[in-house]
Amino acid sequence: MTVWPAAAALARALTMLERAGASGELEASAREGRAKIVIREGRVIAIDAPSVAAPRLGHLLVGSGVDAAAVERAAATRESGVRVGDAVVRAGLAGQGAISHALRVQLRARVRSIAGWDGVELRFERCAPRPRAHEEPSRAGELLLGAMRDALSGATVPSVRDRIGEGSLVLTPLGEALVGGAPLWPDEQALAAVLRRPSTLDALERACRGSDRAFRLLLALRVLEGAAPPPPGxxxxxxxxxxxxxxxxxxxxxxxxxxxxxxxxxxxxxxxxxxxxxxxxxxxxxxxxxxxxxxxxxxxxxxxxxxxxxxxxx
Known part of the structure; x- marks a missing residue:
């Protein structure tokens, strides 16, 4: 069973930096590698992680409908040291919507990998981030919940229930911050609304009408410690x-x-x-x-x- 040992620590750090409107670099280090999460005014704008496998911008743009032959020509004629994705963008082969989507997919993939690191250490250094050729500022909730949704894409209501077990759950303050910073589908909104008070899985399933997507959100929140059993009475x-x-x-x-x-x-x-x-x-x-x-x-x-x-x- 896949686990994400660093997911909750990342969620706490990124939501805290977002509330503070901080700018700088959040360095994550573990046995698996190192990464620098670049933050400007509380929003993640880039993740530099050489050891993390993530889809290339050029590949993502092709997948979003950019002409593959044109990408090959841009790759063949690009200057030394210029990435294929950058060459495609400079050549005007991709619209801003496709670029924004590809950058968000990249960020989520890198967060998903870092969340799986064991014994991760986080250290934040305040600084003025250097300008990037391409930036897609992302809120903590959008980035973290999106990464966990991607990781749980095959989960269904029964598998989520089996993973979570019995008992009631309620949104934690961290969970409130996460769902408040992420776009939610109507079924996810219905689940989140009920989750603001202690609720059984049966009640949550009724609220979202048995939506697999909403229960993937629930499991994502559980992994991130955004949903937890209510305090004991x-x-x-x-x-x-x-x-x-x-x-x-x-x-x-x-x-x-x-x-x-x-x-x-x-x-x-x-x-x-x-x-x-x-x-x-x-x-x-x-x-x-x-x-x-x-x-x-x-x-x-x-x-x-x-x-x-x-x-x-x-």
């Missing part, structure tokens, strides 16, 4: 504390799952699913003290072990 915290006490008292598997002795396998599975959805560590991963997260992890492991024990006994 008093009842959830009370249940967590009770389960922690039961673990210390070495309560039986049935009791830990709130089941009577001799419960049927289907009852055990239903009880486990309910408790796991309520007490999963993801519910405690945002804005809660680290000790509470550790307790949640301990309880989740014990609940999973109890369910396995009951399945093995039957």
């Amino acid at each position: 008093r009842a959830t915290l009370s249940l967590l504390a009770r389960k922690a006490r039961e673990i210390r008292r070495a309560t039986s598997a049935e009791a830990l799952l709130d089941l009577p002795r001799g419960a049927r396998p289907d009852e055990a599975r239903a009880a486990w699913r309910k408790l796991a959805a309520t007490l999963h560590p993801d519910r405690f991963a945002h804005g809660v003290p680290a000790p509470l997260l550790r307790v949640s992890t301990e309880v989740a492991c014990a609940i999973n072990g109890a369910a396995r024990e009951l399945r093995a006994a039957r």
Whole structure:
């Protein structure tokens, strides 16, 4: 299963720089390579990443309808050191709309690659970015959500539900910033509107009428930490504390799952699913003290072990 370890860190950094209207270079470094994300007044204008494979501007322009033979002539007659895409643009073979689209596709491809880097380190240096031959200033939400949508292009509602699991989700402040800075289709807008309050996946699916595209947006937001389980309420915290006490008292598997002795396998599975959805560590991963997260992890492991024990006994 593909993961994007650096996606959330990029989202936090780029939205913060956008809010500040900052100009400079955000350097990303990891084992996989280095990249410089060039920002002017909070907008990403270019990404210099020699180690990142991304489609060439010339290839993208051909794909958007520019005459391939004309591109070949421009490539053959271009000056030394001039890229094919630049030669095509200088020759007037592509309109501004095609150029803008190609530049955005390039930026999204590079962001998608960087988001997959493991252990990425980000460092921002304020400076005045040098003028570029071609710029397509992009907002953080448009760029990040677009990159994740591209990466998830084959995902469907069932596959997204399987990936996310059970429980409710709600937009985080980061998610609000991302969707506020990105063009959304009507089905995506419907999902985002419902996501502004804690909502189950069933409710979200109804809101977008089962749209695969809207659920790809949902998964993109989840990857970017723009959607997360709602903060635990008093009842959830009370249940967590009770389960922690039961673990210390070495309560039986049935009791830990709130089941009577001799419960049927289907009852055990239903009880486990309910408790796991309520007490999963993801519910405690945002804005809660680290000790509470550790307790949640301990309880989740014990609940999973109890369910396995009951399945093995039957």
